[in-house]
Amino acid sequence: MYDVVIIGAGPAGLSAAIACRESNLNVIVIDEFSKPGGRLLGQLHQEPNGEWWNGIKETQVLIDTAEKLNTEIKCGVSAHHIEKVEHGYAVHTNIGVLDTTNLLIATGAAETAVPIPGWTLPGVMSIGAAQVMTNVHRVRVGKKGIVVGVNVLSAAIARELQIAGIELHSMALPIANTVTKKHADPRTVMDGLVRIAHLAPSAFLRFGSKFAKSEWVRDIAVKLYPKGGVKMWGMPIHIRKAIVQINGTEKVESVTMCDITADGEVIAGSEKTIDVDFVCIAGGLYPLAELAAVIGCPFQYVEELGGHVPIHNEQMETPLKGLYVAGNITGIESAKVARAQGTLAGYSIAKNHAKIQQAMRDVKSVRDSASIQFHPSIVEGRERIHRSFLEYENAQ
The missing domain is CATH 3.50.50.60 (FAD/NAD(P)-binding domain)
Structure with missing residues (x-):
């Protein structure tokens, strides 16, 4: 007892x-x-x-x-x-x-699951699983990957993966569907980015985040968000690009990324294939x-x-x-x-x-x-x- x-x-x-x-x-x-x-x-x-x-x-x-x-x-x-x-x-x-x-x-x-086509392939994992494999078990999760989902958790862990010597192509949003709706909305994601901008190594980003606390400024920031993303720790963070699909036969081989509007809608003909061997999904x-x-x-x-x-x-x-x-x-x-x-x-x-x-x-x-x-x-x-x-x- x-x-x-x-x-x-x-x-x-x-x-x-x-x-x-x-x-x-x-x-x-x-x-x-x-x-x-x-x-x-x-x-x-x-x-x-x-x-x-x-x-x-x-x-x-x-x-x-x-x-x-x-x-x-x-x-x-x-x-x-x-x-x-x-x-x-x-x-x-x-x-x-x-x-x-x-x-x-x-x-x-x-962790909340964020389903996108191809997410059952070997080499797809939650961002938390990547953290545990890397920092607890000392297992390299892959050579080059991409993070799907931009939030406080994914930004923090992405940096940890970089410190461990793992190459990350970028961070981008999931394609919008019934489950991913909140995570795929550029304006909602921008709200989250404002809360972590003070951690960025760039003084310009830290300074800009103070103005972005205003709703109308955030709207402008989303509409004018650079196509190449905003870099934190040398890694582009995209809120105007989304991962449409994870590709591969027996394991992850690439992802298909597309441009999206400020409202999260796919811009036709903008799809590009990016070679990666692992994908981290971050749903919070x-x-x-x-x-x-x-x-x-x-x-x-x-x-x-x-x-x-x-x-x-x-x-x-x-x-x-x-x-x-x-x-x-x-x-x-x-x-x-x-x-x-x-x-x-x-x-x-x-x-x-x-x-x-x-x-x-x-x-x-x-x-x-x-x-x-x-x-x-x-x-x-x-x-x-x-x-x-x-x-x-x-x-x-």
């Missing part, structure tokens, strides 16, 4: 375990991957202040701290079902049933929240948070007694925010009131100072989900 079972050994789960162990709670952290760290393991980028964020090193700091506190961490363990029982929760896993009074779900996020992230749904946790769809999110309060507590959430399951943000949320969740579980308020302030501070945000209205989204918690509690 555990005081706390934590599902997910990423930055949120590990930080929560450390906070719980500080209060001497009996904790176990489980994760289906072969090593702890979650998506943090694949992260390697330079921040605006010039410092490097190395996810492997950051993970090791958390592991070392957890081990000093004699935290039980088991990897290669999958949780496939959860029951709400009299004493708390029964977590069904491939190593048996784990009984616990409190449960923290810190399962993170998953959504909260991985199925386990919370299994035990009947109420949800709300909040676009600013990336999708359906378990209802929770500022202390990471859900309406179900003893059930807590932290990290990207609560909304798509950076690993630093997830880490701060995990610490807050741990103190909430331990009822460490002396540290809860400071931990809440830390989450806000980390969020406010984040170099990138996956969604522009994250604060408003958080306020909506916290109000939903109060409304749900009052209705019971």
Whole structure:
């Protein structure tokens, strides 16, 4: 019988375990991957202040701290079902049933699929898979590739692939269809580019992004967007070109790219074939929240948070007694925010009131100072989900 079972050994789960162990709670952290760290393991980028964020090193700091506190961490363990029982929760896993009074779900996020013709060929992968293969497993994903989908996530990981010595032809939009509609709209994509332009090495781009915050300026920028794209780190980023199809017989051999209008419509006769041997598709992230749904946790769809999110309060507590959430399951943000949320969740579980308020302030501070945000209205989204918690509690 555990005081706390934590599902997910990423930055949120590990930080929560450390906070719980500080209060001497009996904790176990489980994760289906072969090593702890979650998506943090694949992260390697330079921040605006010039410092490097190395996810492997950051993970090791958390592991070392957890081990000093004699935290039980088991990897290669999958949780496939959860029951709400009299004493708390029964977590069904491939190593048996784990009984616990409190449960923290810190399962993170998953990537959204963006289907385009030819996407089932060997050599096509999600941008996140390319990141893990490159930075975690040290596997070269190919010699020359292209990124389909222009957003915060794809821009960050594309740079990581370049640092690893992988050649990228460019980044372009997917061809518009029912599923890719948002990702294929040049104006929507331009909104996202404005939010990451401050990371660009070009002073001109950083300066221009300040003006592009105006809607009418963004419209002009889309209409006048250069045919050769705008280069970041020497790589063209296209929002007026789209990938129509991925070509190949037994594996990726090329892609067909076309010009598109400011409204995302294909310009007839503009198709060109580009030789590549791998394609990374970037459709963004959504909260991985199925386990919370299994035990009947109420949800709300909040676009600013990336999708359906378990209802929770500022202390990471859900309406179900003893059930807590932290990290990207609560909304798509950076690993630093997830880490701060995990610490807050741990103190909430331990009822460490002396540290809860400071931990809440830390989450806000980390969020406010984040170099990138996956969604522009994250604060408003958080306020909506916290109000939903109060409304749900009052209705019971």
